[in-house]
Amino acid sequence: MAVYSQASQAQVYKATAPMVDAQNVEKTFHRNPVLRGVSMQVRKGEVVAIIGPSGSGKTTFLRCLNHLEKINGGRIYIDGELMGYREQPDGRLVEDSESNIARMRAQIGMVFQRFNLFAHLTALQNVMEAPIQVKHMPRQMAEEQARELLRKVGLEYKADAYPSRLSGGQQQRVAIARALAMDPKLMLFDEATSALDPELVGEVLKVMRQLAEEGMTMVVVTHEMGFAREVADRVIFMDGGYIVEQGSPDQVINHPTQERTQNFLRKVL
Numbered sequence: 482m483a484v485y486s487q488a489s490q491a492q493v494y495k496a497t498a499p500m501v502d503a504q505n506v507e508k509t510f511h512r513n514p515v516l517r518g519v520s521m522q523v524r525k526g527e528v529v530a531i532i533g534p535s536g537s538g539k540t541t542f543l544r545c546l547n548h549l550e551k552i553n554g555g556r557i558y559i560d561g562e563l564m565g566y567r568e569q570p571d572g573r574l575v576e577d578s579e580s581n582i583a584r585m586r587a588q589i590g591m592v593f594q595r596f597n598l599f600a601h602l603t604a605l606q607n608v609m610e611a612p613i614q615v616k617h618m619p620r621q622m623a624e625e626q627a628r629e630l631l632r633k634v635g636l637e638y639k640a641d642a643y644p645s646r647l648s649g650g651q652q653q654r655v656a657i658a659r660a661l662a663m664d665p666k667l668m669l670f671d672e673a674t675s676a677l678d679p680e681l682v683g684e685v686l687k688v689m690r691q692l693a694e695e696g697m698t699m700v701v702v703t704h705e706m707g708f709a710r711e712v713a714d715r716v717i718f719m720d721g722g723y724i725v726e727q728g729s730p731d732q733v734i735n736h737p738t739q740e741r742t743q744n745f746l747r748k749v750l
Contacts (some may be wrong), residue, residue: 498561507554532711590660650681730736
């Protein structure tokens, strides 16, 4: 019988692991539980939409995935690697080094409700910044990549514009291009359209649809039921810090079985 070392077992797990493997994740704020044992997996290339009322834990869970929030219990693996912690021989978890957390976080793109662009930089410079500062990419290469990404999101003609001269939808598309500039393996979207005027929502969702079609692994917290129904492979409904229901968009949105899901959808649809 073959005997595998821990190292080789870890290599096998990483090769076959889902992109996201959250196991019994708990998070409290000031003794108030916000996540109560949340477990979910996201396969590589899968688009998962998380829906639910405000205060249900959706955004907190998303922020835990890239260790912007530290979990109080459970484990999160990203592409087979434990996020934010190192496991001791006795099974205890200790906080990982800042450099290792930064390395893993650099592989995860995140788009926030607010665009968080650097006001003193042009759209082009905003997209160039992280590859130059974090990946030490040569400036000319970073500029070429940034122009291509702005073209991808339909904003090559706004390369020299500052954020103050861009609409909300344009700023959010620059924010998506900026996240893509780091060549992420996973994209997280936290209510990416909630701060936009209704007529600008479509231009951002179009870019997100394109990313999904290209096979980007995405976890999307959203109130856009149309996007969840049309683009997501799986929909998760959260309430009170729990996953209440999950399944295909048709199952969860059109034929929910849980009363809490039904009540929520009656209000938003």
